[in-house]
Amino acid sequence: xxxxxxxxxxxxxxxxxxxxxxxxxxxxxxxxxxxxxxxxxxxxxxxxxxxxxxxxxxxxxxxxxxxxxxxxxxxxxxxxxxxxxxxxxxxxxxxxxxxxxxxxxxxxxxxx
Amino acid sequence: xxxxxxxxxxxxxxxxxxxxxxxxxxxxxxxxxxxxxxxxxxxxxxxxxxxxxxxxxxxxxxxxxxxxxxxxxxxxxxxxxxxxxxxxxxxxxxxxxxxxxxxxxxxxxxxxxx
Numbered sequence: 329x330x331x332x333x334x335x336x337x338x339x340x341x342x343x344x345x346x347x348x349x350x351x352x353x354x355x356x357x358x359x360x361x362x363x364x365x366x367x368x369x370x371x372x373x374x375x376x377x378x379x380x381x382x383x384x385x386x387x388x389x390x391x392x393x394x395x396x397x398x399x400x401x402x403x404x405x406x407x408x409x410x411x412x413x414x415x416x417x418x419x420x421x422x423x424x425x426x427x428x429x430x431x432x433x434x435x436x437x438x439x440x
Numbered sequence: 441x442x443x444x445x446x447x448x449x450x451x452x453x454x455x456x457x458x459x460x461x462x463x464x465x466x467x468x469x470x471x472x473x474x475x476x477x478x479x480x481x482x483x484x485x486x487x488x489x490x491x492x493x494x495x496x497x498x499x500x501x502x503x504x505x506x507x508x509x510x511x512x513x514x515x516x517x518x519x520x521x522x523x524x525x526x527x528x529x530x531x532x533x534x535x536x537x538x539x540x541x542x543x544x545x546x547x548x549x550x551x552x553x554x
Binding site: 334 | 480540
C-alpha cells in the first residue's frame, strides 16, 4: 500500500502560469516532507521541504503547503518557466526512521 | 565541484553474474545510501550507511549487499542478479541522515538483467 501518493502522473502548464503539484500521505507518523526535482538522465535534486510544525514554506518561486488534517501537501511554482519541466517527487519521512518514502512522481511540462 | 559519481552508468548483464556498482562522493559526507527507481513506484531505499563500517537495510534490501570501508565510497553489490533487479539505481550522500536539503544524488546507473 502506497504511503505517499502522487495521483497525477503528468501536468501541463503554460509558461508564466501557476503549477500546482499535489501529494497525499497516509502515515500519520510522517513529520517531514520533501519535494525533489529530476531531469532526464540526472539524479534527483532536493527542491524544498517542510516540517509538520509548519503549514507553509516558501523559497523564491516555490512554495510548499501542508494540510496535516487532510494529510495533503502541495507544491506551487509561480511563475512557471520552461526550465521547470521535470519530474517532481514528493517524499515523506518520520523522526523514527529518517528513511524517506517517495511518491511515484509527477511529470511537469511547462509550455513556452 | 561537489558531486556523487556512479559507475557504470549503463550495464546489461545476465542472471547470476555477480556485479558491483561503484559510488563515490567528494564532500566528506558521513551518510550515504542507495535507491532504486522503478516505473510507477518512485524511489525506494535499498541500503544506507551512517559512517564507515556502519551500514543498515533500507526498505528493499533483498538481493543486495553494500560495504563502507572508506568514507567516500559506498559500492552496491549484486551477488547473483536476477531479472527483477532490472532498474535505475541512484546513490546519494549527505552530511548526516537528516540533512535532506544537503543531499546529493549521483546521475544513476541503468541496470538490465537478462
